[in-house]
Amino acid sequence: MPGPSGDAHVVLERAWQDHWARLLALLVGRFRRLDLAEDALAEAFAAAVRTWPHDGIPDSPAAWLLTAARRRALDQVRAEAIARRREPLMVVDAEARAHAAQAIDVGGHVPDERLRMLFTCCHPALSADARAALALRFVNGLSVTEIARLFLVQESTMAARLTRAKKKVAAAGIPFTLPAADRLADRLDVVAAVIYLVFTAGYAPATGDDPVRTSSAAEAIRLAQVLDGLLPNQPVVLALLGLMTLQHSRRDARVADDGGLVLLPEQDRSRWHASEIRSGLDLLGRVPPDTSGLALEYLLQGRIAAEHASAARAADTRWHRIATLYAELEALTGSPVVRLARAVAVLEDDGPEAALALLAGLEDRLPHHHRLPAVRAELLARAGRAPEAVASFHAAIELCSNAAERDHLRRRAAEVGGQTGLGPEPSG
Amino acid sequence: MKIAVFLYQDESIWANATEAEQEQWMGEHDAFSEAARQRGKIIAGEALATVSTATTVRRHGDQVSLTDGPFAETAEQLGGFYVLDVPDLDVAVDLVKLLPEYTVELRPITEY
Numbered sequence: 001m002p003g004p005s006g007d008a009h010v011v012l013e014r015a016w017q018d019h020w021a022r023l024l025a026l027l028v029g030r031f032r033r034l035d036l037a038e039d040a041l042a043e044a045f046a047a048a049v050r051t052w053p054h055d056g057i058p059d060s061p062a063a064w065l066l067t068a069a070r071r072r073a074l075d076q077v078r079a080e081a082i083a084r085r086r087e088p089l090m091v092v093d094a095e096a097r098a099h100a101a102q103a104i105d106v107g108g109h110v111p112d113e114r115l116r117m118l119f120t121c122c123h124p125a126l127s128a129d130a131r132a133a134l135a136l137r138f139v140n141g142l143s144v145t146e147i148a149r150l151f152l153v154q155e156s157t158m159a160a161r162l163t164r165a166k167k168k169v170a171a172a173g174i175p176f177t178l179p180a181a182d183r184l185a186d187r188l189d190v191v192a193a194v195i196y197l198v199f200t201a202g203y204a205p206a207t208g209d210d211p212v213r214t215s216s217a218a219e220a221i222r223l224a225q226v227l228d229g230l231l232p233n234q235p236v237v238l239a240l241l242g243l244m245t246l247q248h249s250r251r252d253a254r255v256a257d258d259g260g261l262v263l264l265p266e267q268d269r270s271r272w273h274a275s276e277i278r279s280g281l282d283l284l285g286r287v288p289p290d291t292s293g294l295a296l297e298y299l300l301q302g303r304i305a306a307e308h309a310s311a312a313r314a315a316d317t318r319w320h321r322i323a324t325l326y327a328e329l330e331a332l333t334g335s336p337v338v339r340l341a342r343a344v345a346v347l348e349d350d351g352p353e354a355a356l357a358l359l360a361g362l363e364d365r366l367p368h369h370h371r372l373p374a375v376r377a378e379l380l381a382r383a384g385r386a387p388e389a390v391a392s393f394h395a396a397i398e399l400c401s402n403a404a405e406r407d408h409l410r411r412r413a414a415e416v417g418g419q420t421g422l423g424p425e426p427s428g
Numbered sequence: 429m430k431i432a433v434f435l436y437q438d439e440s441i442w443a444n445a446t447e448a449e450q451e452q453w454m455g456e457h458d459a460f461s462e463a464a465r466q467r468g469k470i471i472a473g474e475a476l477a478t479v480s481t482a483t484t485v486r487r488h489g490d491q492v493s494l495t496d497g498p499f500a501e502t503a504e505q506l507g508g509f510y511v512l513d514v515p516d517l518d519v520a521v522d523l524v525k526l527l528p529e530y531t532v533e534l535r536p537i538t539e540y
Contacts, residue, residue, distance in 0.1 A: 125517060171536050173429045175516035183518075 008052035015061040016045065021141040023066050025113035028120075031073050032176055034138065034166045040076065044069035114139065115230040116176050118223075122191040123174045130165035131194045132201070137162060139226065140219050150201055150216040185236075189294045192236045195223045196298075199244050217248050235291045239298035242283030246305035249276035261404045265314040277309045300329040319348035336365035340375055352383035370399035374409060381416045390417045430471065430537040431512050431520050435530040436504040439478050453528040460526040467523065468514035475508040504531055511537065 020041065027037035044065045058064035121134035129151075136142045136150070148158035168174070179187040199220035224241040231237065253267035262268075284302045291299055304325045311317040326342035329335075339358060347355035356379050359372070366372045377392035393413035400406045442450070464470050479498040486493050498505070507530075514520050517534065524532045 123517075172534075173431065173514075173517040173520070173536055175518050177516075177518070179518070180522075 008057055011057050011061055012045070012048055012052065015065060019062045019065065021139055022114060023062065023069065024138060025117040026066060027069055027073060028117060028176055029113045030070065031077070034169055036073050036076055040069040040073035041065070043072045114226065116178055118191060118227060119179055119187060120169065120174060120176050122194045123169070124190050125172055125174055126165060126168060128194070128197060130161060130168070132197050133158060133162050134165050135194055135223060136198065136219060139223060142219065150219070188234055188236055191227065192240045192294060192298070195220050195227070196240060198223065217244070217251070220244060221248060233286070235287050236295035236298065238283050239287045239291070239295045239302055242280045242287070243298050243302035243305055245276050245280035245283060246302060246309050249273040249280060249309060259404065261408050264308060269312070272309065280309065281306055297329065297332055300325055300332065317348070319345055323349045336362055340366070340371055343379065344375060347379055347382060352379045355379050356383065368399055370396045373399065377412070386416050429514065429516065430539065431514060432535045432537055433510040433512060433520070433524060434506055434533040434535065435508045435527065436533065437507050437530045438503065439505050439507065442507070456526060456528050460523060463526055464512055464523050467519050468512055471511040471513055473510040476506060479505045
């Protein structure tokens with residue numbers, strides 16, 4: 001019968017989207033084991049796929065799934081205990097009964113459990129890559145396939161990374177708890193950095209042919225929104241969410257119809273999402289002005305994004321203000337990548353010679369980084385030094401691994417070379 | 429969970445320390461031990477003699493060879509260890525913060 005069976009699948013699909021991450025957090029809260037909770041919940045969903053079309057959809061799909069998963073997890077714990085012959089069966093049974101007696105309220109305690117899950121996935125004892133993968137798997141509920149695609153690695157590689165990470169969580173004794181109050185700020189910084197790593201994974205892919213993998217950015221924003229909802233008014237979270245919201249508001253204008261990358265000045269500003277810009281500005285406005293550290297870093301980046309977002313036309317951009325913000329950001333971070341971005345702002349504010357001066361000595365600090373020759377090429381072109389600019393574009397093309405960015409650089413090299421009668425050099 | 433706490437430090441730091449410094453570090457070990465007893469248990473804890481006293485033994489079949497010195501030459505040497513029984517990794521990290529400035533490796537103990 002297609003009718004009821006079709007309904008069951010729709011309900012299941014929705015249950016997966018709405019409840020998977022919450023149910024998983026509840027199960028981990030009960031059993032303290034990621035792998036056990038994950039397997040048990042997968043089996044519960046599999047059981048639902050088998051039985052709901054025949055037996056009908058339960059009144060509360062989430063409660064049904066949780067009960068089924070909990071039963072399976074208990075069976076597994078029992079089986080393991082028997083296999084190890086460490087605990088007498090009676091103890092396990094008593095424990096099982098105690099667990100079963102503690103009915104879990106699907107609606108209650110969930111925020112707490114999900115927050116614990118996020119802090120567990122982003123524990124500093126894990127590697128940065130492992131943190132991001134765990135958070136996407138267990139907080140956002142993405143599949144291994146989806147996470148592998150976001151990070152541009154083989155599915156088997158990502159599966160192995162997740163397995164290793166889960167093993168580390170269990171074996172190292174990483175607790176499923178909220179950090180103590182005196183550690184909260186440090187731990188929140190780690191979580192924020194993980195979220196921003198996920199976000200930038202979508203925005204600056206090192207390889208691949210898709211210039212902006214927006215789904216990764218959207219997942220990062222979702223993570224930050226979950227965090228902001230659970231632990232409201234944290235400066236680092238507000239600043240990060242504001243920054244990401246503003247940057248993400250331009251996503252539709254960043255990609256041309258032919259799939260090419262559209263840079264900020266040429267973007268059709270009517271395609272920016274105005275409501276998102278408003279909400280990004282609002283988030284930044286809620287960051288306390290005396291903020292410091294990572295929160296300040298995100299706040300300054302957010303204010304730069306806000307300057308761009310608030311300019312009605314590219315010509316209206318307040319470049320002096322942006323150059324000043326970049327100088328503050330560079331003083332705070334000491335980052336050569338920030339210096340590079342600052343040079344671009346100084347170009348618009350103060351001209352190409354002042355900007356070129358800022359690039360002096362950056363080769364040592366940014367070796368093999370295609371953006372450095374790419375930016376230098378644009379500065380040289382603006383200074384009227386076309387032959388040097390073309391050579392610098394080609395140096396950038398050599399180093400760049402993103403197809404869309406490479407096309408853009410080739411186009412620019414041809415334009416700049418064409419203006420002076422210099423043809424583009426053959427490139428491999 | 430049981431967790432081994434390995435303490436690494438350049439041995440010359442201890443050897444060249446003043447008596448007052450050594451006393452201060454011992455005081456920090458005492459504070460660590462006190463806190464560890466409050467939040468868990470200390471199953472074992474020992475200071476090791478310097479690596480110059482170490483003997484490395486390798487067996488290949490019936491052949492046993494002895495070498496003077498530690499298994500690996502490193503800039504910082506294993507100078508002591510504890511074995512703790514604590515609720516989780518975070519508690520262990522909290523506790524080792526009370527110790528003198530060592531490089532500390534935390535290794536969970538496998539239970540069979």
